[in-house]
Amino acid sequence: MRLSRRSFCSSSCSAALSDLIAQTCIPITRLNSVKVRQRLQEARSADAYRDSPESNTFCSLTPAILPITLNLTGSEPNDRMRIAEIFYSIQGEGILAGVPSVFIRTSGCNLRCVWCDTPYTSWRPEGKERSLDHIVAETQKYPGGHAVVTGGEPLLAPGIVELTERLKQKSYHLTIETAATIFKPVACDLASLSPKLSNSTPWKKKKGLFARKHERQRLNFPVIQRFIDGYEYQLKFVVEEKLDFDEIEQVLTKLKDANPERVLIMAQAKSKKELHERAPWIVEACKARGFRYSPRLHIELFGNKRGT
Numbered sequence: 507m508r509l510s511r512r513s514f515c516s517s518s519c520s521a522a523l524s525d526l527i528a529q530t531c532i533p534i535t536r537l538n539s540v541k542v543r544q545r546l547q548e549a550r551s552a553d554a555y556r557d558s559p560e561s562n563t564f565c566s567l568t569p570a571i572l573p574i575t576l577n578l579t580g581s582e583p584n585d586r587m588r589i590a591e592i593f594y595s596i597q598g599e600g601i602l603a604g605v606p607s608v609f610i611r612t613s614g615c616n617l618r619c620v621w622c623d624t625p626y627t628s629w630r631p632e633g634k635e636r637s638l639d640h641i642v643a644e645t646q647k648y649p650g651g652h653a654v655v656t657g658g659e660p661l662l663a664p665g666i667v668e669l670t671e672r673l674k675q676k677s678y679h680l681t682i683e684t685a686a687t688i689f690k691p692v693a694c695d696l697a698s699l700s701p702k703l704s705n706s707t708p709w710k711k712k713k714g715l716f717a718r719k720h721e722r723q724r725l726n727f728p729v730i731q732r733f734i735d736g737y738e739y740q741l742k743f744v745v746e747e748k749l750d751f752d753e754i755e756q757v758l759t760k761l762k763d764a765n766p767e768r769v770l771i772m773a774q775a776k777s778k779k780e781l782h783e784r785a786p787w788i789v790e791a792c793k794a795r796g797f798r799y800s801p802r803l804h805i806e807l808f809g810n811k812r813g814t
């Protein structure tokens with residue numbers, strides 16, 4: 507049986523199905539159009555943001571079937587989002603490292619990285635619902651023209667596109683930090699993509715409760731590609747051991763036109779000591795492969811503390 511876009515009830519569903527097929531590698535012959543239609547209907551009626559901090563659970567269906575996540579229910583308030591913190595510091599990572607910036611950290615994540623350095627936005631999400639007016643006003647209390655929307659996973663928030671548009675209207679240079687598992691047409695100057703390697707999967711945390719779902723969701727090539735094609739971007743990878751570089755190479759082979767000069771490598775580290783231990787071999791591996799070494803200045807300078 508061959509599935510076509512016409513098999514589906516809307517253009518967004520058919521696009522979602524194309525992505526589903528592209529990513530899950532499920533042989534088309536194994537897909538049954540009725541079943542797929544049912545699953546799409548379930549996805550549409552389910553809370554597309556069941557991964558939200560309120561439930562602190564993964565949506566078992568939606569991100570898998572709709573890799574390019576859409577606001578399916580149309581019922582989520584778009585003018586509020588859960589915010590863990592807004593603070594002024596310097597950018598610690600990536601090509602803008604050192605640039606004074608206002609950080610807007612949303613709460614809630616669809617992944618559960620074992621080494622997550624902001625568990626208060628993922629494993630135990632905290633923060634209050636804030637209106638977009640409030641968020642923009644808080645941002646403007648700080649000096650400078652750079653703002654960074656980070657998380658958690660900021661692209662989960664229904665109001666994220668409007669927030670980015672409003673910040674751009676205020677003339678900020680805007681960076682979005684995302685694991686690139688979800689696409690939304692945000693307005694930004696730099697899409698800072700941080701696809702997760704297998705070292706992030708929490709097999710041994712909470713008895714592996716989140717591991718399989720994390721594993722299923724952590725790499726979403728169509729989404730990464732869409733950002734690469736449409737935005738100024740950087741690709742940041744967190745490495746723990748030398749073998750991680752082979753995995754990065756494999757990821758890059760699945761992406762079209764990913765420029766090695768925009769690939770930044772950071773040590774998995776929550777302390778200055780860990781950073782310093784890993785830096786020497788990471789630097790050597792970067793030199794050998796033409797990748798850029800990224801500092802983690804916030805850890806170097808402040809330790810792994812909130813508000814830095």
Ligand code: SF4
Nearest residue numbers: 615617619622628658
């Ligand atoms: S994607 Fe980021 S915020 Fe989410 S669990 Fe991983 S490190 Fe934490």
